[in-house]
Amino acid sequence: VPDIIAIANQKGGVGKTTTAINLAAALAQRGRRVVLIDADPQGNASTGLGIGHAARKNGTYSLLTAEAAPASLLRDTEIETLKVIGADNDLAGAEIELVGEDRREYRLAERMQNGSFPADLVLIDCPPSLGLLTLNALVAASIVLVPLQCEFFALEGVSQLTRTIDSVKRSLNPRLTLGGLVLTMYDRRNNLSELVADDARAFFGTAVFDTLIPRNIRISEAQSHGRPVGLYDPRSSGALAYDTLATELLSRRGYP
């Protein structure tokens, strides 16, 4: 059974997609078989990995609403062991279609059972809300990674997210735990970054990953080329940070 990691935070623009793309790529470059599921109708993770619009037609929307074999929805990327299930705006329809369904929060979890696709790790990029798409990811996941932007509003919403994680754990998915908080867009020149990082560590302790992701323009440039930063500019501070994050995640999860 793959290790399923939801990447979630209802605060917008905190680096969920950037973390999903670059962490998935860094894990795959070590030979792990990784699947990235784009669960955001904006489809930014699909764009950031160069998945064309036609290739998204059978993607996360079909995974949630149709009966197609999940393995048939996997799209190739530049990295042999990294596959993507893409998203487009149709996925916004799934959220409305599922509302009246029985066991609507379990749809993704059920579709991913019985070894539906060969993977060691599955990462799920969530939209900036705590609606049905994010709930499906939380019910399917074993852990949640929470990107936390080192900016002022970032800490505001985290207690709402941890309350949601606790209530999903209690009533829908008992194995779900908080995998940790990842500090993103850290800018040494800006003392707010330091304040937010200190606050986060004071509040969440060792749940905050040691790896700090710096603000690095090569990260957004890579996205405009549809490539992970590790391939676009392997020696950039962004690429090195996501590689370190991959090491830390594997060691926290007890991988050899």
Place this chain on the structure above:
Amino acid sequence: VPDIIAIANQKGGVGKTTTAINLAAALAQRGRRVVLIDADPQGNASTGLGIGHAARKNGTYSLLTAEAAPASLLRDTEIETLKVIGADNDLAGAEIELVGEDRREYRLAERMQNGSFPADLVLIDCPPSLGLLTLNALVAASIVLVPLQCEFFALEGVSQLTRTIDSVKRSLNPRLTLGGLVLTMYDRRNNLSELVADDARAFFGTAVFDTLIPRNIRISEAQSHGRPVGLYDPRSSGALAYDTLATELLSRRGYP
């Protein structure tokens, strides 16, 4: 009847709240009577204007679900002519409670009729989604302002937003129009900013405001002090830009 302006974009972290707070403050500092409605359960606009948690208890949630007189929900700010209707996490409940109701998209528009509060301009800060809270804002509004971050993913979702605006105009609110796109977090040192700005102008023409909002650390510092940047550091590039934006908005709307 006040001029009602929704500030919306389902892409997260693009500067919706920052624009709502600082544009509202700049308009109020010219003596216009302004009300800012925080329609995001994260309550970042409430925090950014120093509204305490107790003062949010009777806020946008009550405006949408209860019968309290709207004028009784107005909270004072440091600026005499700027009032706020605050938000807290209860507002996330309104979205669920309204789903089954008749005319659920018109709730805000109906509550703001008949001169419910003395204002020249009402700004509504929307959450990063196109759900029921944003729909209520679009139905109540005369125009939509769309903050567009000068970063790669920013242009991805805009066509989905303009489609939503068109469909709201066709079926729910015939007077709604696109008020314009405001380019935010523009960074002269980063050529992606220039690319996004050029793309936006090529695509939307004069609908893109001339005023560029620069990335300016004083803007986020001001938020951590619960004050608009125009009060926190009036000579900062951020404060000057939002003041220029207020001038441009008033002239585009035909104010003397």
